[in-house]
Amino acid sequence: MRHHIRRFTGMKLRIRVFNLGSNRIGINGILGGKRFTLQVRCNSLLAQNRRLVIFNSRTFLENPGKWRSIKQSGSVTIEDFGPNTITPFMLFKELWLYTRALFLTGQLQNECIEEVAFSFNGGKDSTVLLHLLRAGYFLHKGGQNSPNGSLNDFPIGTIYFESPCAFPEINSFTYETAATYGLQIDNIRLDFKAGLEALLKSKPIRAIFLGVRIGDPTAVGQEQFSPSSLGWPPFMRVNPILDWSYSYTSIGSIYDTVPNSLLSISNSSNKFKPAYLLADGRLERAGRVKKLSSTCSQLPADSNGLNSLDLHKTSLLTASVIAVGDEILFGIVEDQLGPSLCRKLHSIGWSVSQVSVVHNNIDSVAEEVERQKSTSDMVIIYGGVGPLHSDVTLAGIAKAFGVRLAPDEEFEEYLRHIISDQCTGDRNEMAQLPEGITELLHHDGLSVPLIKCQNVIILSATNVSELQKEWDCLIELTKSTELLALLEPYVSKNVTTNLSDVEIAQPLSKLCLEFPDLYIGCYRKSRYGSLIVSFRGKDEARIESAVKALYKKFQPDAFIEIKN
Numbered sequence: 378m379r380h381h382i383r384r385f386t387g388m389k390l391r392i393r394v395f396n397l398g399s400n401r402i403g404i405n406g407i408l409g410g411k412r413f414t415l416q417v418r419c420n421s422l423l424a425q426n427r428r429l430v431i432f433n434s435r436t437f438l439e440n441p442g443k444w445r446s447i448k449q450s451g452s453v454t455i456e457d458f459g460p461n462t463i464t465p466f467m468l469f470k471e472l473w474l475y476t477r478a479l480f481l482t483g484q485l486q487n488e489c490i491e492e493v494a495f496s497f498n499g500g501k502d503s504t505v506l507l508h509l510l511r512a513g514y515f516l517h518k519g520g521q522n523s524p525n526g527s528l529n530d531f532p533i534g535t536i537y538f539e540s541p542c543a544f545p546e547i548n549s550f551t552y553e554t555a556a557t558y559g560l561q562i563d564n565i566r567l568d569f570k571a572g573l574e575a576l577l578k579s580k581p582i583r584a585i586f587l588g589v590r591i592g593d594p595t596a597v598g599q600e601q602f603s604p605s606s607l608g609w610p611p612f613m614r615v616n617p618i619l620d621w622s623y624s625y626t627s628i629g630s631i632y633d634t635v636p637n638s639l640l641s642i643s644n645s646s647n648k649f650k651p652a653y654l655l656a657d658g659r660l661e662r663a664g665r666v667k668k669l670s671s672t673c674s675q676l677p678a679d680s681n682g683l684n685s686l687d688l689h690k691t692s693l694l695t696a697s698v699i700a701v702g703d704e705i706l707f708g709i710v711e712d713q714l715g716p717s718l719c720r721k722l723h724s725i726g727w728s729v730s731q732v733s734v735v736h737n738n739i740d741s742v743a744e745e746v747e748r749q750k751s752t753s754d755m756v757i758i759y760g761g762v763g764p765l766h767s768d769v770t771l772a773g774i775a776k777a778f779g780v781r782l783a784p785d786e787e788f789e790e791y792l793r794h795i796i797s798d799q800c801t802g803d804r805n806e807m808a809q810l811p812e813g814i815t816e817l818l819h820h821d822g823l824s825v826p827l828i829k830c831q832n833v834i835i836l837s838a839t840n841v842s843e844l845q846k847e848w849d850c851l852i853e854l855t856k857s858t859e860l861l862a863l864l865e866p867y868v869s870k871n872v873t874t875n876l877s878d879v880e881i882a883q884p885l886s887k888l889c890l891e892f893p894d895l896y897i898g899c900y901r902k903s904r905y906g907s908l909i910v911s912f913r914g915k916d917e918a919r920i921e922s923a924v925k926a927l928y929k930k931f932q933p934d935a936f937i938e939i940k941n
Contacts, residue, residue: 492583494534494576497560499543499551500628502588506618510586511558535560536576536585538569542630570609577610584613590621627661637661639693639894654752661893694862695730696722697749701742701761701770705734714759714836714844721848726864726915727755737761742773750777750832755861759836759844764807774830775811783812791825818860820850827851829860869913870920871939876908876931884930885910892923909939 495510497503511531537551555562563580565572576582589596596619603614628634640655642648655661698718704710715732722729730753735741742761749756761770775782789808810828817826827847828835834851838844855861874881881899889897896913910927912920928936 490532491534492581493586494536494563494580494582494584495586496536496538496588497551497554497562498537498588499547499554500588502590502618502621504554504588505621506586506588507554507558507560509617531559531561533561533586534580534582535562536565537562538565538572540566540630544628544631544634547628573612574610577612582612584615586615586617589614589616589619591619641693693728694726694754694864695728695752696755696757697730697753698722698732699742699745699749699756699758700732700734701737701758701773702734703737703767705760706736713841714838717841717844718757718848722757723867725852725861726866727861737767737769739769739773739776742770743776746774746777746833754832756833757836758833759838762835762837770835771810771828774833774835778811778814778830780812780814782809784808785810785815785817787817788826788828795824818851818854820854822846822850822853865915867913867915868917868920869911870924871909871911872924872927872936873907873909873939874931874936876935878908881908881910881931884927888923888927888930891926892919895919895923897923910936 495503495507497507510533514532535555537555539548552562554560563576565576567575589599596616599614599616599619601616601619603616605612605614636649637652637655640649640652642650698715700712700715702710702712705712712734715734719729719732731749733745733749735745742758746756746758758770758774761768761773772782785808788810792808811830814830816829818829819826823846825837827837827850836844836847838847851860852863855863878899885897885899894914894916896911898911898913900909900911901907902909912923914920924938
């Protein structure tokens, strides 16, 4: 027995659900002070144009907004004349949730499996959903399928809409997966709507599991349980991973997908990082071109609205910044180098994935460097460099790379010119560098070379002016040695508005989907002050287009541009 209370605009809905066996559940409820009783079969729920229709039961509910309290032939219909209160769709959702809960707890018989289907297209989202469903069914069966916990017979019918526009690798993966996990595939070669209509006529399918996520264009307006749209065959769309916001990178058809240039390696036109290293999940569709027609005709690959695949302009290299210092964590000093480094990195077209502060502790430094060096193209670390007991940065870096500290004669020579004979006891300690991975970056403007350990650069600056000097030298070295890739710098535009967060939230979410290659953010300088909307990217024309698109979503003069 389950118990539930829900309130809709002053009306209380109380439901008790009982398992009656033979795929039936009983529902006793009170709605607005009126009692009602339902008996529902598992195969009797059907969404139809946002109405609730219950077949093979004692109740038929229809006509949203006006329900009658009449008993006829053992059926009960509940009436409510109040505006904007409970609707049949709301009750339908409640009933469906309970039916689902009973199924997942094994209280319904297996016959209702045939009324549930799974739409599989070989993509990353539906693959994740496949394994979640397999795990759920395995638990439902109590792990009885095989002694080692595998599941070779997946009972839920699987739908695959085969398209000539799909990548051959996707087709191959789909059929290999079906063979591996025993999927019962219905291969449909019609268009989606016609194929679905034919399938639902031939099979008693009432619900379809879909791998739709909140960032997908088709997810707008959907919930975990959403009836099919008006004009489509009636079925329940079930979206278990709707709230998953990040999924690496997106593949469409052979005509609207190009390599995601944001994953390109050092301006190479044919080398790309793995998709899971995409630093910003909002950019997973940056490799999708605009769809100009519903056919599979050849489309120009314009990288989702970008003018061209100019890798110098669109490549995304990521850096992470690590500050070493207990004094920052204790709040004794304010870190000014981190924000300054972020601005400098953006000025050469790099994206900053993370800024972190760690203790003056070898293990803390080592753990953070090890984590960041494998996910970022470059790591910049500052603080903790010198002869003091708290200067552990170089030791931490050595541990992160699995090497030892060893004296470096060249570096020691530089130190000798600086400190002379003032502290000979500590001089050799200061000259110990990570062995076998260290490169000294010489510049006439620096008294001591910068230190580089593979993709980790160590700065010795302690204030903004010292940082500026080291940065200028680093950029000069880059121009002559290609130490860093100098990309198209980020440009930005900010607008301000007095609109509330609620008013602007949904239009901004849609705008982010329309311009996945831009960073669109919001912030306030005070809780009750104006809202600032920031646009940041590498293509000024795209930023202008995004700003104009935002303006069109609201009344004129709703926004004021902030001059830089």
